[in-house]
Structures are given as C-alpha cells and as structure tokens.
Amino acid sequence: MPVGTQGTIKGLTTNQLEEIGCQIVLGNTYHLALRPTSELIDELGGLHKFMNWPRALLTDSGGFQMVSLLHLADITEEGVTFQSPVDGKPMLLTPEESIQIQNRIGADIIMALDDVVKTTITGPRIEEAMYRTLRWIDRCIAAHKRPSEQNLFGIVQGGLDPVLRDKCVRGLVHRNLPGYAIGGLAGGEDKDSFWRVVAQCTAALPEDKPRYVMGVGYPLDIVVCSALGADMYDCVYPTRTARFGTALIPEGVLKLKHTAMADDVRPIDPTCNCMVCKNYTRAYIHCLVTKDAMGSQLLSYHNLYYMMKLGRDLHTSIIQGCFPEFVCGFLQKMFPKGDVPEWVCNAMEVAGIDISSCCAPFSSS
C-alpha cells in the first residue's frame, strides 16, 4: 500500500496509481486531521471523493506519530497529547477521537489506536503499552459508528517479548476483528528479532483474516514476511527513496545521481514494463533528479510499479503453487554471489521454504 500521507502520493495522479495496479492507498489520520481537517473531508463526502480515488483507502490511527514525535507527546490512559507542529496547539488523541476522525475520513480499513513503543526500548513500559492497547481496542470498538462500511483492524503490540506478543494476539483474536496488524516493528530493531516476532504472530493469527505488517518495507522484507504468512504492507520507502534519486530494481537499488548514470542510455530496468522504463533513459533521469521535481515523480512511478508487481508476483506464485521457486529467483537476482543474509535463511527455514539453491554454503567460523 503506497503511503499518501496528506491525501496524495507525492507527485502522482490517481490515474497513474490505477495504471500501475494500485488497489489500496494509505492516508495518515494525524496529517489529514490537521489539514484540511476530518470535518471538512466529511462535509465534502469523504476522502475517496475528496481525492477522487475510486479504489480502497486505509487510514492509520495517528498513533505512529506518537513514537516519531515522542519528545512532544505525553501518553496517559486517556490518550495521547501532543503539540501540533502547525500551530503549537495541544492535540489530544483518544481512542474515541481517533475512531471518530477516521469515521469522518471514511476509509475502507481503519486502524485502532494502539500504544506503540519503540522496539529498542526495554522494561515495564512495553508491558504497560501492550495491556493498554487491549483496553484501547475495546474503546475503539465501542466508538466505531460505521462498522458495516469500515473495517476496524486491531494492532498487535508487545515489543520483542514473545510472552507479551502472545497475550496481545489472543486478546485481539478474542474480539473477532475483520483484520489484524502487527505493529511496533520497522523501528530499528535487528532483523533477527524482527522476523521472529512476525513469525510468531502470523502463526497465532486466524488464517482467514488479513495480516498487515505495518511499516514494512524493503522488497526483501516483504518477501520474507510473505513467506511467513503476512498479506499487507505499507511503507514510505519506495516513494521516499525515489525523492533521493534511488530506483528499485531486481538486483537491489540503482542510484540515479551517480555520475556513471550521466551517459547511461539504458532504461532503469530493461526487464521492467512500466511507462518510465519504456520511455526514458538513465541519463535523462540522472539530469532530472539532480535538478527537478519531475525526476522524483518518474522514480516514484517506477518504484511503485516495481512494488505493485512484486506483490502481484508473490500472489500469483502462491496461487500457481510455485512460491518457493519465485522466492529463489528473487534471491538469486538480489544476491548473485549467494550471500543471502543469515536472518533471511533462518526465516525461510521456519517458513518451510527451501532456498538452499541460492545460498552459498556458510563458512564455519
């Protein structure tokens, strides 16, 4: 799900998003509540109508900003107070308020307000946050005025502690929600801890409900999480890295700002069928990214196309029963020397996917 924070994916039209096969876009409750306000969006018929996006929308709770703006925030049982960066006024975000704002915005999937803590923090705060998340989900459910039109997803918290994670999963599953997210990750924890939490959660969550790993991420992470049983992802990575001049390709990344690109007349990715790769050369884009916003727009288009295709290919390979082959092909292109990171190998083993054909044998150290 590309992230359209303020009601737009930076620089792309809704037409282009449809073109590249995007089915659902994420909007950010915190930002939209500030500008243009959820009341205005509601008055004008909801976010779909406001941005003219005929497909699906998901809004987050506004809670992630708690972690990113923590120095301005105060978390209590009531909710979260933080200072608006726009005008300095205090904003209180309670579970009720978050759901009401999301009801007004009108997305198809809405997220419960959770008490999210960084995975790099240790101690009793994590346990407190996990229990509070469970108490808040009940308040969210009670406040939700449009349950037949908007799907409320709960978010599993608990840091890196398997006991806490387990309690949280059980608590949420007990509420029988339409879908579940795995939160509190993608915040700087080491990859080995990351995949283990995902694996534990996906194993315990119901098989017939979508699992959404929030804030993920890099193509490699998405492949691994998919192998572990996750379905949905959101990340600013493809569009943000585009704005820094980086394109996503099967081998990894291509830095268009490099001087070597100035004379390179190949497309970004000769195997890619997107509008950008069919019409423009690396040399031309190299010029643009160093000088013009247009460059980042073209790269965003390509990067999102790449991500959409990755999602489609993963999906198709599962249906056609060749998922392990697809994963191997993916890893081979990204790690031609066979130096697949150990965490990936471990995760794939737990997922039951045999990738030995693309891993060089580990040297015993």
Added chain:
Amino acid sequence: MKQILYAVSLLDCPSLKAISKIGGLHQMLGLHGYSFAAVPRDSLLCLPNCDGTNKIGASFETPCGRMLIKSAEYMKMISSLKPNIWASLADEVPAWTSEKRNRTSVDRTVQWLDDCIALDPADGGAVFGAIVGGSSVGERSRCAQEVSRRNVSGYWIGGFGLGESMDERPALLNAVTDVLPEEKPRQICGIGLPEEVLQGVAAGIDLFDSTYIYHLTLGGFALTFQMDRSKEHVPSYQLSKIGSDNAKINLRATIYRKDTSPIVDGCSCYTCQNHTRAYINHLLNVHEMLAQILLEIHNTHHYLGFFRLIREAIKEGKFELFCQKFIQTRRGHLVEAAVCA
C-alpha cells in the same frame, strides 16, 4: 501538429554525447508525436546577457553562471538534439540599449545566421532566422530585410519581453512582419499574456513561447477566462478582492476550501474532469507536488484552447471582433472594482 519548444539547454546535463547516443530530443523526452523547436533563449533558466555578448559569441545567464556560446558550439548542440525546427543564434538586447549597441546586435545576429547555416548538418531541421533590433523601428526593419534574403524556412523574432512596453510593441512588430514573406512562419519569444498574444497575432506572428503558464502555476493560479465565444460574459467583481480577476483565480485563497466545483465548469482537461478546487486548495496548502502538476495540466489546456479560439476567429474572418470582445471582458472587472470603491 503538436509543437513543443525546447530552449537549447546550455547546461551540461545531459551531455551532448549522451543526447546523441539516445538519438536526439524526441527519443530523450519520449515524445514522438510532437515537433520540437530549439531556440537559444530560455526565459527561465537561460537569459540573454547583452553585456557579456561579444563578437565571439552570445552570452547567457544560467544557473551554472555565465556562458559564452559560439555559433560552432551552438550548431553542435543542434545536431545532437535533432529538433524539427531550430532558431539561429541571436544577440538579443533589451529595450533601453544604446543605438550603437543595437546596431551591432543586428549585424552580429545576421552574421551568426550565416555561420549557422554554413554549419548546418545535411539532415538538419528547418532553420528559423533570428531577427533582433531592440526598440528601434529602423533597426528592426533592417534586420528583417537582411534575414529575409537568406535561405530560411521561417523567422524567430527575439529581443521582446526584455523590457519594452506593450504600447511600443505593435510598431516594432509590424516593422518586422511587414518585410517578411507571408508564406513563412514567424515565431516570437517572451510574449505570453493573452492580450500580448493578440497583439502578436494581429501583427502576423504564428508561434509563441513564454513562461506565462509556468509562473501562473507556481503562484497557485488557474486560468479561468471565458472560452465560450457564444456565451455573454457575466461579471463577478467580488473576485478582485482576493487577488483574482476574470482571467484567473488563486487557488490558495481560503474561499476555495470547500469549493467542490472544477476549476472551470465544462473544461475537458484531466484536472477539471477529475478534481475539485477544494482538493487543489488542500494540496497547495500542504505543499504537495501534485498541486503544480494538476494546475499545469489545466493552465496549459486552457491556454492552448485560447489559441484554438484565435485560429477559429481568423478562419471566420472575425479576429478583430474577437480581440475587442476579449479585451473588453478582461478590463471589465477593473471598471466594476473602480465603481464599487
């Protein structure tokens, strides 16, 4: 025929070698159904600097500093770009320049035209001879006469939009166009406001390039002037209070926060068919790139529609009437505002 202007970027990016490898402008920009005209001046990034220009070459102010371009270098760029049309190198001077300097600019420009033609690659595009002459009717006429004697496919009239007033322009334009053969196209640089375009068309100009749309979009403006010739114009003087007039609206204004109408009712551009004033107002407010993209689409579409109306009016023999009506409507809001004051 769809045409796009490409101001010969005197910047090194992409390099001429790369452009040649790619195959020229059409390939590089992926715009195969369009014609390209390459000109020396870019009114945004590449402005003529008459103090720096000398007999060796034309000087331009660019983001990379001052650059001096000789005819030979210019022609190398042209042969890499492979445009359909290209203008010869010109020594453009502003309106306040001295008589002597002005005369020199005409001599130089004609000389450079000869140089460029001599260096023209065999399969080159059509050459438009550059005509200068500042704000001297005599020099303008002289230059036009000299250039018309050369074997060119059309004319590129430079030196306008550099400080002369709208009032002195018709005389200068006519001094040039009166001398030029009727069947060859005339292109002008630096003239963009609708009224100025009408002035140019009246004097016999066929092609225009300007930064008008670019600056409108940057400022958050959207063109709204009446395009339907059959409708009687309905004045709206409240608009002038918020920096708008009957020609354009400023979508940053708060009155558009909840305006769910398109920029222009009935406009067939992508923006008006898909989005509302309220949405663009929001995008401008939160500094999102999509705002400029949507505005540029609409403004370009609207502006090109204006040119279509001009062509229709000319075909029907009603151009003078069209001009009068257009200017009347544009000035109408000023009269109303004065009355209300």
